[in-house]
Amino acid sequence: MENKNYKLATKLIHAGVEPDPSTGAIMTPIYQTSTYVQAAPGDHKGYEYARTQNPTRTALQNALAAIENGKYGLCFGSGMAATDAVAKLLQPGDEVIVANDLYGGTYRIFTKVFANYGIKFHFIDMSNAENIRGYINEKTKMIWTETPTNPLLNIVDIAACGTIAKEHKLLLVVDNTFASPYLQNPLDQGADIVLHSATKYLGGHSDVVHGALIMNDAALEEKLRFIQNSCGAVPGPHDCWLVLRGIKTLHVRMQRHCENGEKIANYLRNHPKVGKVYWCGFEDHPNHDIAKKQMRGFGGMISFTLKSDRMDDAMHVLKNTQLFALAESLGGVESLIGHPASMTHGSIPREERIKNGLADSLIRLSVGIEDVDDLIADLAQAIG
Numbered sequence: 001m002e003n004k005n006y007k008l009a010t011k012l013i014h015a016g017v018e019p020d021p022s023t024g025a026i027m028t029p030i031y032q033t034s035t036y037v038q039a040a041p042g043d044h045k046g047y048e049y050a051r052t053q054n055p056t057r058t059a060l061q062n063a064l065a066a067i068e069n070g071k072y073g074l075c076f077g078s079g080m081a082a083t084d085a086v087a088k089l090l091q092p093g094d095e096v097i098v099a100n101d102l103y104g105g106t107y108r109i110f111t112k113v114f115a116n117y118g119i120k121f122h123f124i125d126m127s128n129a130e131n132i133r134g135y136i137n138e139k140t141k142m143i144w145t146e147t148p149t150n151p152l153l154n155i156v157d158i159a160a161c162g163t164i165a166k167e168h169k170l171l172l173v174v175d176n177t178f179a180s181p182y183l184q185n186p187l188d189q190g191a192d193i194v195l196h197s198a199t200k201y202l203g204g205h206s207d208v209v210h211g212a213l214i215m216n217d218a219a220l221e222e223k224l225r226f227i228q229n230s231c232g233a234v235p236g237p238h239d240c241w242l243v244l245r246g247i248k249t250l251h252v253r254m255q256r257h258c259e260n261g262e263k264i265a266n267y268l269r270n271h272p273k274v275g276k277v278y279w280c281g282f283e284d285h286p287n288h289d290i291a292k293k294q295m296r297g298f299g300g301m302i303s304f305t306l307k308s309d310r311m312d313d314a315m316h317v318l319k320n321t322q323l324f325a326l327a328e329s330l331g332g333v334e335s336l337i338g339h340p341a342s343m344t345h346g347s348i349p350r351e352e353r354i355k356n357g358l359a360d361s362l363i364r365l366s367v368g369i370e371d372v373d374d375l376i377a378d379l380a381q382a383i384g
């Protein structure tokens with residue numbers, strides 16, 4: 001599908017995929033092969049070895065590029081493998097400015113893996129993008145952000161980060177896992193690389209672990225494709241197929257995630273035992289105006305604390321929901337409930353965690369696409 005002018009819903013279903021040339025199969029086959037037969041050395045159909053290229057992966061890479069309004073897509077075995085590939089663009093001595101409210105695994109790979117290779121990470125509050133300027137020096141190479149952030153649903157102004165990145169010739173990387181391309185397209189707002197844990201909304205069915213990078217710059221794509229092939233953290237064709245199938249319904253799922261999210265955020269906000277509710281759709285969210293400017297909706301990720309702020313009370317809620325399953329991860333059709341302090345963000349030291357606003361009683365919801373009345377009734381009985 002060459003026509004880039006199609007709207008998202010059409011691209012989600014058609015971009016990157018062509019009927020299979022050998023049979024006409026409408027669904028891209030799962031090319032479960034490790035190698036490809038050559039007619040003579042070098043005389044092949046563009047496929048030599050399956051770490052380097054696989055047709056199922058190619059279809060997905062092209063589809064992901066199209067839905068993020070990018071030119072190139074690269075797929076990885078997980079979101080963390082995609083993060084790892086981007087960090088490998090750096091050299092010892094380089095510095096990166098990173099949003100301080102971010103996915104725990106990203107914090108871990110930067111502080112526990114790449115810091116050992118002489119790369120310095122500054123974790124800062126990016127709710128005002130101008131804060132970034134104070135950390136830029138001649139060694140700075142990259143700005144890394146996530147928006148909405150995990151789990152506090154803070155909003156970072158992508159366009160403002162893009163302006164700063166351009167002024168100082170830095171790469172701007174945006175982890176778009178929480179918003180998905182349905183809600184925002186960071187490349188259109190000045191990002192150089194968009195990262196996805198496709199494990200979440202893109203896959204959407206909690207049945208695959210997968211990561212992706214999307215970009216516009218050919219030289220950057222070449223470097224990252226070299227890392228993808230050299231380091232080898234590639235997904236198998238079956239996993240690519242699952243994501244390819246998942247994205248076909250992204251728009252329909254996201255519409256419902258947003259509707260359910262709004263109703264549940266408002267329900268929680270009026271609950272007498274609930275403390276603070278974090279959801280970027282509230283008009284009094286500190287960066288609601290930026291959210292409105294850069295997003296097309298506010299999504300189904302909500303965090304909240306309990307008025308008591310007691311760990312025990314949070315545990316009671318976590319143990320007593322029937323529909324919201326207690327599990328890590330997010331973005332699937334089924335609703336999940338989690339406790340960042342002991343689960344996704346368990347690798348962040350308590351002092352650092354509290355300093356960044358992740359209270360002991362903080363509960364995170366990934367609101368699924370079930371009937372919202374049933375979801376609200378479930379929360380009602382669990383919170384008590």
Ligand SMILES: *Cc1c(COP(=O)(O)O)cnc(C)c1O
Binds near residue numbers: 078106197209
């Ligand atoms: C899950 C997640 C990741 C890591 O992705 P995996 O597929 O689990 O490796 C990175 N960023 C965000 C925001 C995530 O939610």
